[in-house]
Amino acid sequence: EVQLLESGGGLVQPGGSLRLSCTASGFTFSSYAMSWVRQPPGKGLEWLLSISGSGGSTYYADSVKGRFTISRDNSENTLYLQMNSLRAEDTALYYCAKALYSYASAWYYFDSWGQGTLLTVSS
C-alpha cells in the first residue's frame, strides 16, 4: 500500500523559511515523479512543483518560482520542499503526491496523496 507522510509544517513569520518533508513507502520511490500541491484555507487545490524520479528534472509554478525548491533523496525515500521568503498567502495545507506521467498531455496526474501538513505564515 502506498503511504505518503508529510511533516515539517508549523507557524513561520513572514520572510522566514521552512522545509517540508514527505516520507514515502509501499512503492519504488525512485521510479516515480513526485509533486507538491497546496490548499489555502477555504480555497481549492494549487499545483506547485514536480520532480522526476531521478531528481534530474524539476517543474515550478510561477507563484513559487525563485522562492520554493523541490528535491528528493531516493536513498531515504523522502521528498522535500524548501520554502524561502514566505508570505501570508503561502498559508495552506501542503500535500505531497505521487505523480504518473501522461504522454497524451506531457504532464502528470496524481494517483496517491498524503494527508498534508499545515503551514501558517503570520507575525
Place this chain on the structure above:
Amino acid sequence: DIQMTQSPSSLSTSVGDRVTITCRASQSISTSLNWYQHKPGKAPKLLIYAASSLRSGVPSRFSGTGSGTDFTLTISSLQPEDFATYYCQQRGTFGQGTKVEIK
C-alpha cells in the same frame, strides 16, 4: 495558460440522485483531463484519468466523458460516502472545485 472553469461551484443533492459536474477548458486539451475527490481532513483521491479512464478500485458509479474543451464527471447514484469536493485537473491547473452537499 489554459484556464479551467468548473461548474457548478456547489450543489445540494440526495442519496440516490444522479450528479453531473462539468469542466470547460479555454482551448482544446484533447482528453488530458483528470478528476479527484477530496473530503475534509483526508487525502485527495484520483477518480478518473485521461478524461474517461476509471482508476482501479474506484466504484463504477463514477464515470468521465468528454474531449476537446468540455468534460463531465457523473456519479450515477450518489452514495453517502460521495459527499465531498470534486476537482478537475489539466496539467498544472486545477478547476475551482465543486462541493457536493446533502440536501
